[in-house]
Amino acid sequence: MKILVTVKEVATVEDEFEIEGTEIADQYLGADLNEWDDYAVEEAVQLQEAGIADEVVTVTIGPEDCEQTIRQALAKGADRAVRVWDDALEDVDLLDVEAKTEILRGVVEEEDPDLVLSGVQSGDDSWGATGVSLAEELGFEWAAVVNHLEHDLDDGIASVRRELEGGVEELTDVELPAVLTIQTGINEPRYASLRGIRQAQRKPLDVQTLADVGVDETVVDSDLELTDMYEPESESDVTVWEGSAEETAGELADLLEEKGVAP
Amino acid sequence: MSDVLAVADHRRGDLRDVSYEIITAGRELADETGGDLHLAVISGTVDEFAEKLDREGVDAIHTVDYGEEFNHGVYAQTVTQLYDDLAPQYVLTPNSVNGLDYAPAVANELGLPLVTDTVGLETDGDTLTATREMYGGKVETTTELEGQAVVTIRGAEWPAADGTGDATIEAFDVDVDEDALGTTVNGFEEVGGGDVDIGEADVLVSVGRGIEEEENLEIIEELADALDATVSASRPIVDNGWLPKNRQVGQSGKVVTPDVYVAIGISGAVQHVAGMKGSDTIVAINTDPNAPIMDIADYAITDDLFDVVPALTERFQ
Ligand SMILES: Cc1cc2nc3c(=O)[nH]c(=O)nc-3n(C[C@H](O)[C@H](O)[C@H](O)COP(=O)(O)OP(=O)(O)OC[C@H]3O[C@@H](n4cnc5c(N)ncnc54)[C@H](O)[C@@H]3O)c2cc1C
Numbered sequence: 001m002k003i004l005v006t007v008k009e010v011a012t013v014e015d016e017f018e019i020e021g022t023e024i025a026d027q028y029l030g031a032d033l034n035e036w037d038d039y040a041v042e043e044a045v046q047l048q049e050a051g052i053a054d055e056v057v058t059v060t061i062g063p064e065d066c067e068q069t070i071r072q073a074l075a076k077g078a079d080r081a082v083r084v085w086d087d088a089l090e091d092v093d094l095l096d097v098e099a100k101t102e103i104l105r106g107v108v109e110e111e112d113p114d115l116v117l118s119g120v121q122s123g124d125d126s127w128g129a130t131g132v133s134l135a136e137e138l139g140f141e142w143a144a145v146v147n148h149l150e151h152d153l154d155d156g157i158a159s160v161r162r163e164l165e166g167g168v169e170e171l172t173d174v175e176l177p178a179v180l181t182i183q184t185g186i187n188e189p190r191y192a193s194l195r196g197i198r199q200a201q202r203k204p205l206d207v208q209t210l211a212d213v214g215v216d217e218t219v220v221d222s223d224l225e226l227t228d229m230y231e232p233e234s235e236s237d238v239t240v241w242e243g244s245a246e247e248t249a250g251e252l253a254d255l256l257e258e259k260g261v262a263p
Numbered sequence: 264m265s266d267v268l269a270v271a272d273h274r275r276g277d278l279r280d281v282s283y284e285i286i287t288a289g290r291e292l293a294d295e296t297g298g299d300l301h302l303a304v305i306s307g308t309v310d311e312f313a314e315k316l317d318r319e320g321v322d323a324i325h326t327v328d329y330g331e332e333f334n335h336g337v338y339a340q341t342v343t344q345l346y347d348d349l350a351p352q353y354v355l356t357p358n359s360v361n362g363l364d365y366a367p368a369v370a371n372e373l374g375l376p377l378v379t380d381t382v383g384l385e386t387d388g389d390t391l392t393a394t395r396e397m398y399g400g401k402v403e404t405t406t407e408l409e410g411q412a413v414v415t416i417r418g419a420e421w422p423a424a425d426g427t428g429d430a431t432i433e434a435f436d437v438d439v440d441e442d443a444l445g446t447t448v449n450g451f452e453e454v455g456g457g458d459v460d461i462g463e464a465d466v467l468v469s470v471g472r473g474i475e476e477e478e479n480l481e482i483i484e485e486l487a488d489a490l491d492a493t494v495s496a497s498r499p500i501v502d503n504g505w506l507p508k509n510r511q512v513g514q515s516g517k518v519v520t521p522d523v524y525v526a527i528g529i530s531g532a533v534q535h536v537a538g539m540k541g542s543d544t545i546v547a548i549n550t551d552p553n554a555p556i557m558d559i560a561d562y563a564i565t566d567d568l569f570d571v572v573p574a575l576t577e578r579f580q
Pocket of ligand 1: 471474498534548569
């Protein structure tokens with residue numbers, strides 16, 4: 001069985017930041033592998049270690065800058081990576097779900113996996129939709145917000161648990177091929193070993209253009225337009241205690257005593 | 264092409280709150296487009312649900328008596344067929360775990376633009392302006408689009424519709440292609456039980472990713488002991504296996520309403536806030552003055568938890 005894992009480098013923001021137009025100014029941004037994707041990669045690698053998957057391939061849509069991040073997945077055990085990038089994607093403000101779906105479809109059709117794992121959402125723009133949209137596009141089955149996957153995958157069925165709200169899990173059988181969107185906590189993502197990190201440098205990372213994956217440049221034309229970004233207006237009337245840790249802790253202690261909750 | 268079609272959410276015999284909120288969101292849009300608000304109620308005891316959902320502002324309710332519980336294939340097929348019938352301008356679904364299990368499929372199948380997890384919506388009848396959050400709530404954005412769209416709405420952002428409506432309630436004759444249903448729901452399980460019920464505590468000392476290491480939990484436990492309080496946590500702490508699931512506050516954990524909730528190194532992501540915003544008094548200890556938790560906190564200390572927590576513990580020893 002072959003598993004494809006969609007991965008993304010997400011932007012992280014410092015505590016203090018400034019907005020320029022519809023973006024956070026570059027100097028306040030960092031980068032990391034999307035938290036949810038880290039769990040998806042781990043799940044795939046565990047399936048490989050259990051002898052169920054024979055190959056784990058990651059795919060990302062991203063510029064050369066993100067290769068360092070993408071190699072983290074290789075260091076943790078994925079066999080090779082595909083990175084799709086194109087001049088046409090360079091100045092795109094908002095790569096919408098539709099565009100991501102079409103681009104990833106091109107890759108999935110070429111790779112022909114039995115199982116695609118994606119994250120539930122990405123930590124920066126949180127659309128939470130690409131995995132399910134991709135499944136529909138491919139004619140695959142799917143399950144969103146999966147926090148347990150039985151590692152037998154017999155008879156072309158994936159038995160999963162979907163994490164619903166309020167501590168309730170749904171027990172569901174999903175026909176393969178399928179896309180599962182993976183929730184944090186499904187496993188314990190490993191840290192890459194030094195050996196893994198060295199090996200990752202030598203693993204294949206194949207760069208493809210839109211044309212290579214059979215997608216027209218017009219894919220970037222979105223019906224959506226990002227028109228504004230701002231810090232949310234605070235509706236709170238929070239009292240912020242100032243001073244040294246001893247002073248602020250003292251204020252809080254007084255409050256707890258006043259509320260009658262301190263012993 | 265000016266109607267709005269909204270889809271209700273229910274589970275194990277109960278309508279979820281967002282089903283009433285989506286009526287409000289849908290009505291506001293339909294008032295601007297000049298169309299009708301249609302509601303779809305799919306699976307389960309649909310007649311009973313329809314009666315409850317017949318609130319002010321709903322023009323028509325379409326019931327689909329097929330199966331008991333949510334199945335994304337049934338939902339996706341029904342919503343696309345209703346769309347073909349009604350040609351609405353906007354299709355609204357909850358941004359719930361189940362909403363996200365069919366809305367993207369519907370949008371893709373219909374070739375419509377999709378906007379998820381909206382917290383505000385406006386239209387002038389043609390241009391839709393959707394407000395969303397990015398970076399875990401640190402910023403808000405507006406996104407515009409012309410014409411039709413599939414939109415998912417976040418729970419607890421719109422007030423629940425009330426009053427009694429006079430909607431037409433009709434069974435919608437859906438043609439479910441059973442061969443195309445590739446998932447089977449076999450049941451449900453409640454998780455997060457056990458010895459402690461954080462929902463019962465008067466004071467919760469709640470810890471988040473700011474604690475950095477499992478060993479550091481010790482200072483939280485010492486504080487809880489000194490205060491005679493209970494320890495709860497945000498999701499990453501439970502995901503890491505540092506505390507059991509029954510300690511998790513939030514959308515997929517427990518909803519708590521203690522007298523005092525002390526959020527220590529917790530940013531205040533929407534899924535966390537969903538579980539604790541009803542607390543009487545909320546205190547945040549967080550180095551980031553812009554963390555979303557500040558928006559709902561009553562008191563805050565914008566300082567290092569590793570300094571503040573031990574100092575607080577000392578006061579009570
Ligand atoms: C479907 C779904 C369901 C979810 N369900 C839940 C749920 O039930 N419960 C839940 O909690 N989350 C849930 N989440 C996850 C949620 O989106 C957030 O990822 C999570 O709540 C973040 O936890 P956190 O605030 O502890 O961590 P972070 O967001 O990483 O915040 C850590 C905070 O600590 C502060 N900090 C760091 N160091 C210090 C220091 N030394 N002193 C003081 N402050 C410090 C930082 O400023 C930051 O604000 C869910 C997500 C999804 C997609």
